[in-house]
Amino acid sequence: RRWLGRDAARDNPVHLLETGRLALSEFEHRLAAALVTLDGAPVRAEGLVDRLFAGMRHDPVMVDLLRTARAAGLHTALLSNSWGNDYPRALLDELCDIVVISGEIGLRKPDPAIYRHLLNQLGLPPGRCVFVDDFPVNVRGAEAVGMRAIHHVNPVTTRTALHELIVGGARP
Structure with missing residues (x-):
């Protein structure tokens, strides 16, 4: 622990x-x-x-959600606390406009600097971005720099929350 x-x-x-x-x-x-x-x-x-990590797999529902977002013209990004050596870069390049791996830039969530780095890479202000993470401390970190954020518990609730933010008139 x-x-x-x-x-x-x-x-x-x-x-x-x-x-x-x-x-x-x-x-x-x-x-x-x-x-x-x-x-x-x-x-x-x-x-x-x-x-x-042998049993870890990407979630096909979340992969589909990213594909749908990109098809709708939304920017997508991955911000991961990791060393990144074994990421499926071809898949990530298909799904994400920007990929930021903590071990590659020397910053780690929830440090505000890593969110600002991502925003700079995206070229977007924080209020135009929605951040999704499974750790509440990282969600709070994104909110602290002005991003809207969703605590990911499961794909269904995340999809619903994103739909409400984007279709409900608050499109990032």
Whole structure:
């Protein structure tokens, strides 16, 4: 929990990894040293992050939502706290006008500077943007710089909230 909390100290290994100040291999070694298996054996560091994220897949409903938004002429972007090595760049280029990965620019949500960086890349004022994130602290960070924001809980509620903002007369 000390490592994974979004409000964790700036010197924790997750923060260092996601701001590009810690190599993935060093992160894996630090994480492995802090873990044990159910039977008490040490955890193998090499490939640990790949094993942890092996089951993660993109959500087809959210991918469709991005495609629909782009087809409607809306700008789309990805702002991710990550080191970004294994992102499906071809898919992201299809879905997003701008991709900002924290580990590539040395900033991390909810630091206001990362939202301002994204806005600068988009060339849009904050009031013309809607930010969606699954962590409330990141939603609050976007709101603090003037963006409208939606806390993503599931694709249905996110789609509904976006529809209300965009079709309901508050198009970004």
